[in-house]
Amino acid sequence: MIIVHPNLQEVEQASALQRRLYRTIRETMRSMAGRICATANWEAKKSLARHIWLDAEHADAIRSRVLELRFPRVDVDLEVDKALIAVLAMLPSTLSDVEFLGGIYQVVKPAVLNAVETYLRQSDPLDDAPSHRVLRVVATEQRGELDEFAAWWSAIPATDRAVAEPWMDWLRDALAEAGGVFALDSSAEILLRPGYSDRPRYAIPLMPARDPRWLPAVTQVPPRPPRTPQEQQVWVAIDHVNELWACEFPAAMIWHHDNMPWLLYRETARWAYDEMRHAMMGERRLLAYGFEIGVDVPMVPDHWVGVSARRGLAAMMFVVHGLEQGGPKWKSMLKDELWKMGDPYSSQDCDYDWADEAGHIRYGQDWLKALYPDTPKSELIRRTQQEVNLWKEWIADKHLSGHHGYDFFMPRIEAKCALMPELPNPEHFQPLGSSAATTSYEPKL
Ligand SMILES: [Fe+2]
Ligand SMILES: [Fe+2]
Known part of the structure; x- marks a missing residue:
């Protein structure tokens, strides 16, 4: 034996x-x-x-x-x-x-x-x-x-x-x-090699990079509300796919802030991935409709341009948190409306997106508490409203002034929407927002 x-x-x-x-x-x-x-x-x-x-x-x-x-x-x-x-x-x-x-x-x-x-x-x-x-x-x-x-x-x-x-x-x-991953630490100084070991610590850029295959754009929010059920489907998908910006922000916070509690890092990684999933939901719908992202529809970090580039990275947390508070209501409404129109796929995307959002609101609160432990809640609410309003003013100005960058995209979108199949229940179409001159159709997370 x-x-x-x-x-x-x-x-x-x-x-x-x-x-x-x-x-x-x-x-x-x-x-x-x-x-x-x-x-x-x-x-x-x-x-x-x-x-x-x-x-x-x-x-x-x-x-x-x-x-x-x-x-x-x-x-x-x-x-x-x-x-x-x-x-x-x-x-x-x-x-x-x-x-x-x-x-x-x-x-x-x-x-x-x-x-x-x-x-x-x-x-x-x-x-x-x-x-x-x-x-x-x-x-x-x-x-x-x-x-x-x-x-x-x-x-x-x-x-x-x-x-x-x-x-x-x-x-x-x-x-x-340094001893490798699977051993004791050597306690040695970092291995010197000019051009490599002496590079500066990476800092979060105020303008995220976009794929070079994508065309220049200014705002992801279309300058007018949708006019047909098919446009409604596309408007929702454009909003979804551009949630990329909302993935990049929490992910950036994980690097930007050292020595935060582990649970906050862990949950923020999930948050960032959720937002990427939401972006991929939009990409999947647009591909199904025959659109190429970044070419037929804009892919642009407009929130970063309108907020972080002007107000700094810290302002972004307030804007994200402020916008997310409207997320569950918005997505639950979309779920119902898209289902009634006869688009179960977009409806399901919104249903699962909505399920994620309740967690995101809590993560945002946890970040604000961690970053501003001595600031009264009333002040955090005031700052949130202030930063959200400044963001809304920025994007309203782009739309009102015509500097929204949609001149190239809109004819392509309209042409492709006209080729999309009819939905079973078009009578349930209710356009998102009501005025091209305002941003009553606003991006949510
Ligand atoms: Fe979110
Ligand atoms: Fe989202």
């Missing part, structure tokens, strides 16, 4: 390894979140938004396990992993999408997956069963992320990929110098 001995790994080691894994995934997630708004490629943006949600869930599950394992100081004592964290803080300090994505998906994530797989091999699946359950899920989903990235990466010209190699080389060497 062959006796198989279990793998041996002390609880102290198990918790230290998983704590470092948690910190790696968490800080990598924060860098990915911050870099979403600076990423131009649409496919990459969509992947990043989904992956920060998955990664936040992975970090959370591992963190919970560490808290069970006699190592409760999981969000403090950062000195213990100081060298590692210094390298991870450099992740978004890149000069192109290809450099950034190469660093994340060719260097850091493979190291994370290798660490998870090594842990599963070297630990005892009976004694350490709760870790195994968590890490098996992490391994499967991280592998999925890498597969998704591989398809994107292979479509990049080899010459562009080659430009990113020196950055990836430095990152690989710097991670090793």
